[in-house]
Amino acid sequence: MEKSKVEFVYKNISSLNKISIVNKKIFRILPYICVPSLVIGAIAVFLKEVLPTYIRLVCLVIFLLTYLMWLVSFFFEYIFLFLWKCPVCKGKFPWYQTTLGYLGGEGSRLVNKEVKDICDRKDKKIALIQYENSNLIIPQKCPHCGEVIWKK
Numbered sequence: 677m678e679k680s681k682v683e684f685v686y687k688n689i690s691s692l693n694k695i696s697i698v699n700k701k702i703f704r705i706l707p708y709i710c711v712p713s714l715v716i717g718a719i720a721v722f723l724k725e726v727l728p729t730y731i732r733l734v735c736l737v738i739f740l741l742t743y744l745m746w747l748v749s750f751f752f753e754y755i756f757l758f759l760w761k762c763p764v765c766k767g768k769f770p771w772y773q774t775t776l777g778y779l780g781g782e783g784s785r786l787v788n789k790e791v792k793d794i795c796d797r798k799d800k801k802i803a804l805i806q807y808e809n810s811n812l813i814i815p816q817k818c819p820h821c822g823e824v825i826w827k828k
């Protein structure tokens with residue numbers, strides 16, 4: 677898979693790719709934010725006699741925001757199940773699922789492998805690109821209907 681500057685024919689393909697990059701970055705830093713956030717949450721709950729109310733409130737807000745960020749990232753990874761497809765024929769494109777990789781889960785699982793296999797077929801070879809930090813594999817042409825997705 678090559679990584680080079682290409683021109684996307686469809687804007688939403690480019691936008692989804694950007695979402696994937698941002699999302700993966702958030703997922704990478706989340707564990708480092710979640711641990712302090714849990715500590716802050718615990719402080720807010722267990723030291724309620726000691727701390728002034730406004731500090732506990734700030735702690736709880738930080739804790740809830742981190743939790744929300746995690747939920748949103750989780751949601752944005754899974755929107756590719758529904759949105760990562762050809763803009764013309766709605767045929768699915770392949771992508772990697774990495775969400776729980778750092779929890780020891782099955783990291784980097786290829787979703788829609790059968791579509792990638794179609795792209796890799798010798799008689800119908802379709803160029804694929806994947807941006808650094810993006811989970812999405814972008815075929816040059818739609819493996820289902822042949823619509824051009826990006827140009828050099």
Ligand SMILES: [Zn+2]
Pocket residue numbers: 762763764765766767818819820821822823
């Ligand atoms: Zn198509």
